Amino acid sequence: MAQIKHVKDTVRQHYTAVAQSGHCCNDEAGATTSDCNDNAGHLQELGYTPAALASLPEGAVAVGAGCGNPTALASLKPGETVLDLGSGGGIDALLAAQRVGPQGRVLGVDMTPAMLEKARKNAKAAGVENVEFLQGEIEHLPLEDAGVDVIISNCVINLSLDKDAVFAESHRVLKPGGRLLVSGLVTVGELDAATRQSAEAWAGCIAGALDREVYVEKLRNAGFKHVEVVQQSERLAGYPVVSISVGAVKPPA
Numbered sequence: 001m002a003q004i005k006h007v008k009d010t011v012r013q014h015y016t017a018v019a020q021s022g023h024c025c026n027d028e029a030g031a032t033t034s035d036c037n038d039n040a041g042h043l044q045e046l047g048y049t050p051a052a053l054a055s056l057p058e059g060a061v062a063v064g065a066g067c068g069n070p071t072a073l074a075s076l077k078p079g080e081t082v083l084d085l086g087s088g089g090g091i092d093a094l095l096a097a098q099r100v101g102p103q104g105r106v107l108g109v110d111m112t113p114a115m116l117e118k119a120r121k122n123a124k125a126a127g128v129e130n131v132e133f134l135q136g137e138i139e140h141l142p143l144e145d146a147g148v149d150v151i152i153s154n155c156v157i158n159l160s161l162d163k164d165a166v167f168a169e170s171h172r173v174l175k176p177g178g179r180l181l182v183s184g185l186v187t188v189g190e191l192d193a194a195t196r197q198s199a200e201a202w203a204g205c206i207a208g209a210l211d212r213e214v215y216v217e218k219l220r221n222a223g224f225k226h227v228e229v230v231q232q233s234e235r236l237a238g239y240p241v242v243s244i245s246v247g248a249v250k251p252p253a
Contacts, residue, residue: 010199016114018063047072056094057125063089066154067243068183071095079103080149085138086110086156090119097131106131139165143173153182158205167222176253182246186212189240209241224248
């Protein structure tokens with residue numbers, strides 16, 4: 001329990017600082033927006049189009065982070081209800097809101113109050129009304145059973161010490177026949193013990209990375225079917241880690 005609290009506190013402090021600084025790379029003292037090496041460029045490398053980024057408030061783009069582009073891969077349809085696990089500054093939730101249209105709805109869940117405040121300001125600046133940001137932990141979602149059509153998440157499940165709970169909760173809140181498309185980091189080799197024990201590496205999404213096949217199997221164990229890795233990156237420099245985007249379906253009743 002002490003480790004869980006320490007990791008959660010470190011993660012919350014890290015992302016509070018990101019939200020309050022207004023840019024994605026606050027981990028260096030005195031960093032400014034220009035030090036982020038063009039965050040929009042980084043997001044484009046992940047597959048976000050210039051047109052998509054131009055449709056968002058600068059505040060959302062500046063704090064946008066992740067290791068994939070689940071919104072683009074989830075094949076969202078007008079009228080669907082979408083849940084974004086670990087919604088951060090709201091970039092994926094806002095893009096999802098555009099895709100599902102005014103008849104649809106997007107819910108973002110995040111445990112960091114400062115990020116929720118940032119996301120709500122970004123939604124207001126974008127004039128988006130079909131999105132709502134809720135405080136909560138992704139292991140204990142503040143949602144009813146079988147209420148959402150699609151779950152997305154961008155490099156946030158890595159931050160959880162209990163991924164079984166995350167996948168079980170995801171299965172619970174999805175409607176029968178609902179689908180999940182999440183991006184995250186996984187290992188393709190052994191991660192050294194020092195990195196595994198580093199709270200800062202947890203906040204950076206590295207320390208919590210599972211083995212690729214273990215990650216996929218945990219989704220199956222939670223009850224998901226048609227689990228498939230739809231995209232995989234090259235290894236991260238210095239780590240036996242890759243980014244994957246995984247799709248899965250909750251079986252119909």
